[in-house]
Amino acid sequence: MTQDKHITWHDSVVTKLERQQRHQHKSAIIWFTGLSGSGKSTISVALEKALFDRGIHTYRLDGDNIRHGLNQNLGFSPEDRKENIRRIGEVSKLMVDAGVLTVTAFISPYTSDRENVRAIVEDKEFIEVYTRCSLEACEQRDPKGLYQKARKGEIPEFTGISAPYEAPKNPEIIIDTEFNSVETSVSQIINYLEQHHYI
Ligand code: ADP
Numbered sequence: 001m002t003q004d005k006h007i008t009w010h011d012s013v014v015t016k017l018e019r020q021q022r023h024q025h026k027s028a029i030i031w032f033t034g035l036s037g038s039g040k041s042t043i044s045v046a047l048e049k050a051l052f053d054r055g056i057h058t059y060r061l062d063g064d065n066i067r068h069g070l071n072q073n074l075g076f077s078p079e080d081r082k083e084n085i086r087r088i089g090e091v092s093k094l095m096v097d098a099g100v101l102t103v104t105a106f107i108s109p110y111t112s113d114r115e116n117v118r119a120i121v122e123d124k125e126f127i128e129v130y131t132r133c134s135l136e137a138c139e140q141r142d143p144k145g146l147y148q149k150a151r152k153g154e155i156p157e158f159t160g161i162s163a164p165y166e167a168p169k170n171p172e173i174i175i176d177t178e179f180n181s182v183e184t185s186v187s188q189i190i191n192y193l194e195q196h197h198y199i
Pocket of ligand 1: 034035036037038039040041042043105131141143177178179180181182185
């Protein structure tokens with residue numbers, strides 16, 4: 001990694017707190033993690049819409065979308081997954097600084113990578129949401145046909161099949177997408193945000 005000694009940090013005169021006060025809500029990262037097909041995209045899309053409809057400044061970063069652009073040079077090896085999540089974390093941190101309630105939907109299978117993101121933002125700015133769903137149910141849903149391909153060996157290093165998934169041990173929120181509807185999951189997250197005075 002190159003660290004230029006001649007680069008200096010410039011503070012803005014507008015602070016994060018002032019942005020939050022203007023927006024009349026806090027900013028944070030709502031970080032979805034879970035197996036492919038567990039419902040991260042579906043629920044995060046619905047959550048973003050529900051928040052937006054309430055007048056909240058919100059933006060969603062989605063795994064596949066980011067891999068089309070910012071992270072198009074990264075694959076799925078452990079090193080590339082780590083770098084993928086590091087970049088998402090840094091982008092999310094900037095969005096939190098901009099006063100945005102940021103929603104991210106990435107498998108993010110490694111605990112250490114998620115904890116690294118938690119560590120770069122302030123206390124309470126990282127809300128980990130575990131979309132819990134058994135591998136069997138995810139595989140049955142298989143919305144993009146990826147499990148079928150992974151089982152045939154057509155996709156190497158596929159989370160849950162040929163690459164590990166480390167479930168969060170102590171997430172802020174667990175949503176059981178196997179047994180609860182999308183609406184119930186969204187309500188559960190909104191309730192959390194209200195109870196903890198984010199919104
Ligand atoms: P991920 O982003 O985690 O890979 P997706 O949201 O792309 O998952 O896919 C989840 C699939 O499961 C979608 O086709 C969705 O319609 C379906 N599904 C069925 N029941 C639920 C539920 N209760 N919560 C979330 N998704 C569900």
